[in-house]
Amino acid sequence: ISIFHGDPSVWWIGHIVRYLFRLRPMVLQDVVNAGKKMGFQNTIVGVHVRRTDKIDLEAAFHPLLEYMLHVGEYFDQLERTQSNIT
Numbered sequence: 001i002s003i004f005h006g007d008p009s010v011w012w013i014g015h016i017v018r019y020l021f022r023l024r025p026m027v028l029q030d031v032v033n034a035g036k037k038m039g040f041q042n043t044i045v046g047v048h049v050r051r052t053d054k055i056d057l058e059a060a061f062h063p064l065l066e067y068m069l070h071v072g073e074y075f076d077q078l079e080r081t082q083s084n085i086t
Contacts, residue, residue: 042086043078045071 001008
């Protein structure tokens with residue numbers, strides 16, 4: 001693994017966490033059904049924007065545009081593997 005990844009322990013942890021937090025088929029179906037019920041037709045990205053609860057205590061302020069840059073990068077990556085992303 002060290003040939004393909006600079007920090008193999010991080011690679012292993014990432015795969016274990018992904019496995020542990022995978023959606024079970026019934027839960028996944030519930031999520032899909034809830035999305036249909038709410039009228040979702042396209043790819044949805046949820047962003048947790050921190051504002052006043054953590055500023056100056058644990059985190060720095062980040063403008064909304066900074067969050068949206070990451071959302072844009074996510075959609076750019078998604079378009080590489082899927083078509084008709086809106």
